[in-house]
Amino acid sequence: MSSHAVSHNDVIHFDPYGKKLGMWLFLFTEVLLFGGLFIVYATYRFMNHEAFHEGSAELDLVIGAINTVFLLTSSLTVALSITALQKGNAKLSVNLIMITILFAGAFMMNKYYEWTLKFEHGLFPGMEHYNQLSNGEAQFFNLYFLMTGLHAIHVIVGAIILLIVAYHIKKGNVTKDRYIYLENGGLYWHLVDVIWIYLFPLFYLII
Amino acid sequence: MSEEHGTHIVEYKFNILIWIDLLIFTLITIEIAQFDFQALTVVIALVVATIKTYLVGTYFMHLKFENRFLQAIVIGVGILFFVVLFFLFTDYLYF
Amino acid sequence: MTAIPQSGAYVNFYQEKRGFLSWLVTEDHKRIALLYFWAISVFFVVAFILGLIMRLELIAPGRTLLDPQTYNEVFTLHGVIMIFLFIIPGIPAIFGNFSLPMLIGAPDVAFPKLNLISWYLYVLGGILALSTLLYGEGPADTGWTFYAPYSVKTGTNVTVAVLAAFVLGFSSILTGVNFIVTMHQMRAPGMSWMKMPLFPWALYATAWIQVLATPVVGITLLMIVAERTLGIGLFDPALGGDPVLYQHLFWIYSHPAVYIMVLPAMGLVSELLPVFVKKSIFGYKVIVYSSLAIAFIGYFVWGHHMFTSGMSGPARIIFSVLTFLVAIPSAIKVFNWVSTLYKGSIEIRTPLLYALAFIFLFTIGGLTGLVVGALATDIHVHDTYFVVGHFHYVMFGGTGFAFFGAIHFYFPKIWGRMYNQKMANVAFSILFVGFNLVYFPMLVLGMMGMPRRYYDYLPEFTLPNQISTVGSWILAIGLILMITNLIRGRKGPKASSNPWGSVTLDWTHTQSPPTLYNFEKTPEIERGPYDYTDYEAYIKKNLQS
Numbered sequence: 001m002s003s004h005a006v007s008h009n010d011v012i013h014f015d016p017y018g019k020k021l022g023m024w025l026f027l028f029t030e031v032l033l034f035g036g037l038f039i040v041y042a043t044y045r046f047m048n049h050e051a052f053h054e055g056s057a058e059l060d061l062v063i064g065a066i067n068t069v070f071l072l073t074s075s076l077t078v079a080l081s082i083t084a085l086q087k088g089n090a091k092l093s094v095n096l097i098m099i100t101i102l103f104a105g106a107f108m109m110n111k112y113y114e115w116t117l118k119f120e121h122g123l124f125p126g127m128e129h130y131n132q133l134s135n136g137e138a139q140f141f142n143l144y145f146l147m148t149g150l151h152a153i154h155v156i157v158g159a160i161i162l163l164i165v166a167y168h169i170k171k172g173n174v175t176k177d178r179y180i181y182l183e184n185g186g187l188y189w190h191l192v193d194v195i196w197i198y199l200f201p202l203f204y205l206i207i
Numbered sequence: 208m209s210e211e212h213g214t215h216i217v218e219y220k221f222n223i224l225i226w227i228d229l230l231i232f233t234l235i236t237i238e239i240a241q242f243d244f245q246a247l248t249v250v251i252a253l254v255v256a257t258i259k260t261y262l263v264g265t266y267f268m269h270l271k272f273e274n275r276f277l278q279a280i281v282i283g284v285g286i287l288f289f290v291v292l293f294f295l296f297t298d299y300l301y302f
Numbered sequence: 303m304t305a306i307p308q309s310g311a312y313v314n315f316y317q318e319k320r321g322f323l324s325w326l327v328t329e330d331h332k333r334i335a336l337l338y339f340w341a342i343s344v345f346f347v348v349a350f351i352l353g354l355i356m357r358l359e360l361i362a363p364g365r366t367l368l369d370p371q372t373y374n375e376v377f378t379l380h381g382v383i384m385i386f387l388f389i390i391p392g393i394p395a396i397f398g399n400f401s402l403p404m405l406i407g408a409p410d411v412a413f414p415k416l417n418l419i420s421w422y423l424y425v426l427g428g429i430l431a432l433s434t435l436l437y438g439e440g441p442a443d444t445g446w447t448f449y450a451p452y453s454v455k456t457g458t459n460v461t462v463a464v465l466a467a468f469v470l471g472f473s474s475i476l477t478g479v480n481f482i483v484t485m486h487q488m489r490a491p492g493m494s495w496m497k498m499p500l501f502p503w504a505l506y507a508t509a510w511i512q513v514l515a516t517p518v519v520g521i522t523l524l525m526i527v528a529e530r531t532l533g534i535g536l537f538d539p540a541l542g543g544d545p546v547l548y549q550h551l552f553w554i555y556s557h558p559a560v561y562i563m564v565l566p567a568m569g570l571v572s573e574l575l576p577v578f579v580k581k582s583i584f585g586y587k588v589i590v591y592s593s594l595a596i597a598f599i600g601y602f603v604w605g606h607h608m609f610t611s612g613m614s615g616p617a618r619i620i621f622s623v624l625t626f627l628v629a630i631p632s633a634i635k636v637f638n639w640v641s642t643l644y645k646g647s648i649e650i651r652t653p654l655l656y657a658l659a660f661i662f663l664f665t666i667g668g669l670t671g672l673v674v675g676a677l678a679t680d681i682h683v684h685d686t687y688f689v690v691g692h693f694h695y696v697m698f699g700g701t702g703f704a705f706f707g708a709i710h711f712y713f714p715k716i717w718g719r720m721y722n723q724k725m726a727n728v729a730f731s732i733l734f735v736g737f738n739l740v741y742f743p744m745l746v747l748g749m750m751g752m753p754r755r756y757y758d759y760l761p762e763f764t765l766p767n768q769i770s771t772v773g774s775w776i777l778a779i780g781l782i783l784m785i786t787n788l789i790r791g792r793k794g795p796k797a798s799s800n801p802w803g804s805v806t807l808d809w810t811h812t813q814s815p816p817t818l819y820n821f822e823k824t825p826e827i828e829r830g831p832y833d834y835t836d837y838e839a840y841i842k843k844n845l846q847s
């Protein structure tokens with residue numbers, strides 16, 4: 001008999017801590033991906049102080065604040081869903097994930113509405129109003145669309161990840177004793193939240 | 208050989224408490240933004256955001272219950288980013 | 303980790319599964335290493351040929367072979383392939399993948415599937431990069447640095463080239479994540495951090511740079527794409543952008559990236575020397591800490607690429623000082639290697655020759671690095687052939703030669719056969735002579751003032767250029783000889799499981815070629831990685847049939 005029948009799982013043990021460490025490392029790369037944009041933001045805000053102020057005045061603080069609350073709450077529901085699964089309540093855990101995804105959807109709807117307004121005002125690059133902006137203000141909107149756009153992509157990806165995790169909880173693959181995938185999905189979601197925590201004051205609250 | 212993977216459960220109630228804190232800080236950051244502190248405005252905004260991040264990281268992301276190494280690298284990455292910004296601004300500040 | 307299931311007869315990782323398809327879905331770190339090996343080798347040869355073409359163009363002043371535009375495209379493609387498809391992934395993805403698990407006594411890496419995904423991303427990136435040859439206005443002509451605003455304005459296929467680099471960066475990140483977790487979680491029982499061999503340590507430091515620096519260039523390249531497709535002015539001064547900021551962002555990654563290129567090579571040299579000197583490495587801990595120090599300080603020296611770009615005075619001074627700081631740990635390593643050789647029973651074999659060449663050529667590269675790292679002298683040689691000479695000494699003379707050395711070192715482990723060692727030494731000598739003939743004149747040309755990135759030059763630069771071009775032919779002959787010798791070596795005499803007499807786990811506890819999960823049972827760590835006291839008895843004790 002040779003080792004033909006041996007599968008990876010016999011040799012490489014299931015290692016939740018390793019998976020978590022891997023997830024954190026991946027989150028670092030996400031932080032630094034946005035970090036590059038924050039560096040650009042810092043530089044251009046430094047160079048165009050007034051223009052960033054004017055640009056910010058065009059954004060709707062209420063929409064931004066509501067979205068902040070949505071994301072913070074969705075972060076809570078993910079955290080709760082982990083607690084639920086740890087306590088063995090798989091059903092509650094799945095429901096909480098579903099609520100999280102609902103909030104993600106609400107966030108995206110809001111975002112969509114906000115971007116539509118900007119489109120109507122011709123503020124997207126290449127549009128009429130945008131072309132009349134000063135260089136500094138145009139830079140503000142460049143970064144606004146890039147950073148919130150990239151963030152929105154992350155919201156969508158995070159929601160998909162959570163959906164997959166929920167499916168696996170339902171199937172019984174992710175359980176009370178083996179919940180690392182939920183934990184990792186949660187970590188990703190919290191990161192999306194954290195990035196928004198910075199985006200919100202940096203774009204909507206410039207005096 | 209792997210480090211202990213202790214199951215620490217953060218209670219429902221406690222999570223909700225953190226969430227309320229986060230909402231309060233959101234309110235604070237909006238309110239403060241109505242006043243003009245000149246150059247400090249952005250600093251204050253970032254400090255509040257960092258406090259919020261600390262709450263999310265420590266409790267929602269369970270960093271409080273992770274081993275030292277994981278805590279250290281998370282803080283390390285934050286510091287790294289600010290040191291990079293610092294060196295970058297040795298260019299932009301002195302121009 | 304518990305005992306690895308016993309296998310009866312010896313079945314190596316090639317025999318485990320057969321057929322082309324089994325390679326494309328494999329999760330075995332050794333097979334993935336070989337997948338990388340073939341892919342990377344192809345790209346290396348392509349870019350090498352592009353280098354030869356450039357040298358041919360430069361055999362005489364004026365136009366010989368290429369028009370200016372084509373020349374620009376050729377050096378860009380040469381640089382992009384060499385950097386993103388050869389030097390950066392080369393050693394970690396091939397030899398890291400192949401030997402890291404074995405060196406730490408593990409059956410595989412932590413995330414085998416992710417490992418395979420990294421390879422597919424690599425291939426996708428490579429295809430994207432080459433595809434720019436086929437359509438539109440031809441491959442990018444910006445240089446591998448894609449400096450704005452030209453990269454935003456040119457009509458060539460910059461967008462796709464930049465996306466290729468982005469995908470390749472992602473591949474590199476995933477490899478880094480994989481290796482860090484592997485080393486944290488899968489070292490054999492008894493292997494404390496300070497008993498881990500030095501190649502893994504170098505890969506560890508490298509992996510952190512891969513994880514922490516690559517995303518910055520990723521987003522920067524995406525910004526170039528955004529600028530080109532949306533017509534916005536992120537870096538275009540006409541629209542209020544700052545092109546110098548692009549350079550900052552680019553080098554925040556690309557300087558640390560030079561350590562992604564060279565640290566693994568340093569690790570390999572530290573691994574090779576004790577084997578052929580039969581003596582412990584001198585200053586193990588110092589080498590470990592210097593790797594970490596290089597990785598750390600290397601993050602904050604990017605500005606030395608921008609001394610003439612219009613940075614502020616204080617910034618230039620700070621970056622110059624930091625650059626000199628980062629040279630210290632590199633120099634320390636050189637002293638360690640030399641001390642390792644001292645009073646050793648040196649056995650001149652092919653891998654050792656390459657390691658020695660590394661030390662010699664890297665030292666030249668490092669010393670010329672001080673010339674370009676010092677503010678005052680860099681003003682004179684910036685953007686001249688001196689820089690081209692400098693980085694080829696570091697990257698090709700350093701990493702490239704270590705890469706060749708690693709092939710010769712791991713050849714019997716990978717293929718279970720031995721190549722013709724005499725011929726390998728001849729090929730080495732020709733490569734070494736050819737290398738210096740190509741690149742030393744470039745240093746001279748730079749001092750004379752010949753700028754880089756031109757298809758043409760003034761008549762007074764003719765002689766060194768001709769020497770360099772003739773040298774490139776000798777280099778090519780050496781390479782062809784090396785490759786044919788290696789290919790024929792796969793039919794050479796059978797190699798034993800430990801032909802070099804090494805005491806690290808990859809040689810003492812595995813077969814040549816290894817079995818699927820490398821070890822019969824999880825090895826126990828009885829001694830330090832480079833403990834050569836009574837090594838013959840130790841090796842005999844663990845000898846594989």
Ligand code: HEM
Nearest residue numbers: 353354356377381384389445446697698702754755756774
């Ligand atoms: C490990 C191997 C090598 C690496 C990593 C490497 C890397 C590079 C890089 C990054 C550039 C800069 C491209 C640019 O300016 O955008 C370059 C330029 C150049 N390379 Fe290589 N290269 C290697 C091997 C070779 C070989 C084998 C040759 C010739 C036989 C060669 C000849 C040249 C020449 C002539 C230039 C200068 C082009 C110019 O500035 O006009 N390189 N190389």
Ligand SMILES: [Cu+2]
Nearest residue numbers: 557560604607
């Ligand atoms: Cu550099």
